[in-house]
Amino acid sequence: MEGAIAQRVQYPTWVDCRKFEGKPLGSLRYSQRVKEEKRFRGLVALAHLQPDRRYDQRRSVSSEVSCSDNNSSVLLEAGRVHPFDKDLILKAKEVIPYLNGRSMYLVGMMGSGKTTVGKLMSKVLGYSFFDCDTLIEQAMNGASVAEIFEHHGESFFRGKETDALKKLSSMYHVVVSTGGGAVIRPINWKYMNKGVSIWLDVPLEALAHRIAAVGTDSRPLLHDESGDAYTVAFKRLSTIWDERGEAYTNANARVSLENIAVKLGYKDVSDLTPTEIAIEAFEQVQSFLEKEETVEIPDGDL
Numbered sequence: 118m119e120g121a122i123a124q125r126v127q128y129p130t131w132v133d134c135r136k137f138e139g140k141p142l143g144s145l146r147y148s149q150r151v152k153e154e155k156r157f158r159g160l161v162a163l164a165h166l167q168p169d170r171r172y173d174q175r176r177s178v179s180s181e182v183s184c185s186d187n188n189s190s191v192l193l194e195a196g197r198v199h200p201f202d203k204d205l206i207l208k209a210k211e212v213i214p215y216l217n218g219r220s221m222y223l224v225g226m227m228g229s230g231k232t233t234v235g236k237l238m239s240k241v242l243g244y245s246f247f248d249c250d251t252l253i254e255q256a257m258n259g260a261s262v263a264e265i266f267e268h269h270g271e272s273f274f275r276g277k278e279t280d281a282l283k284k285l286s287s288m289y290h291v292v293v294s295t296g297g298g299a300v301i302r303p304i305n306w307k308y309m310n311k312g313v314s315i316w317l318d319v320p321l322e323a324l325a326h327r328i329a330a331v332g333t334d335s336r337p338l339l340h341d342e343s344g345d346a347y348t349v350a351f352k353r354l355s356t357i358w359d360e361r362g363e364a365y366t367n368a369n370a371r372v373s374l375e376n377i378a379v380k381l382g383y384k385d386v387s388d389l390t391p392t393e394i395a396i397e398a399f400e401q402v403q404s405f406l407e408k409e410e411t412v413e414i415p416d417g418d419l
């Protein structure tokens with residue numbers, strides 16, 4: 118089966134954790150008939166899920182999504198999925214009335230989890246998700262962020278980033294993962310302030326570990342020094358943090374991974390799951406919006 122078919126097939130990469138309740142540890146076959154296009158009707162996408170002990174014993178499952186017709190079967194994607202958590206669903210239901218359709222903009226350093234956590238938040242809220250870098254790449258006919266930096270320079274990229282945020286700012290019911298540098302241009306805050314901005318505050322050591330694990334190819338601001346991956350990432354992140362750390366504090370809500378770890382009694386922020394981070398993000402957003410609602414209006418303005 119060709120990649121073209123694979124790309125068009127919609128399959129569930131996000132599952133409701135109730136499907137796991139009461140089930141013994143092991144695998145669950147999750148099937149969904151592909152009905153998007155007539156000619157693929159005979160195909161069935163199967164997500165084979167099982168708890169992933171290597172990554173996170175509590176709430177992450179590994180997935181294998183395959184697609185088959187009568188003659189053949191092909192593996193479309195293997196990866197991790199994060200089942201919805203009851204607490205996350207409850208928290209989302211609580212925050213929805215406060216949001217009243219307002220969008221959310223995740224800001225934070227490279228690798229802070231804006232995309233991972235943002236996708237999860239959007240799914241559980243029933244919002245659409247947009248990744249700013251991806252929008253820029255699409256606007257540049259598929260050129261990667263690294264290629265745009267290389268061929269056009271950073272300031273051209275920043276212009277495209279502002280264009281993307283401007284477009285997004287007129288939309289409701291969206292969660293946006295912004296690029297790590299979006300906070301440096303004041304005009305971008307004007308656009309992000311149409312919604313609620315959330316800073317994912319992750320210690321630099323944890324960021325460097327994450328980035329060292331996936332490599333720096335897609336993050337051009339990080340891959341210009343030699344040395345071991347962790348040290349290179351940590352050094353560059355420290356310099357970038359000195360330049361723009363202050364700008365993240367403009368966000369409406371701050372989600373500190375160190376604070377969540379203390380609250381949950383974990384020794385290390387790397388023990389935190391995206392679900393736990395998303396729950397805290399909703400809590401912080403709600404607390405910001407509650408305060409916003411109770412801001413006193415001076416008598417003269419009534």
Ligand SMILES: Nc1ncnc2c1ncn2[C@@H]1O[C@H](COP(=O)(O)OP(=O)(O)O)[C@@H](O)[C@H]1O
Nearest residue numbers: 227228229230231232233234327331389390391
């Ligand atoms: N809570 C987490 N724990 C461990 N790894 C994470 C967590 N959140 C994200 N990651 C990993 O860190 C890397 C960067 O995450 P990503 O969501 O792409 O960050 P950003 O969009 O802020 O650059 C990815 O490899 C992702 O799988």
Ligand SMILES: O=C(O)C1=C[C@@H](OP(=O)(O)O)[C@@H](O)[C@H](O)C1
Nearest residue numbers: 226227228250296297298336337
């Ligand atoms: O911090 C930055 O200046 C950048 C962060 C990247 O996005 P992520 O934060 O999603 O990695 C991407 O926009 C570009 O490489 C520049």
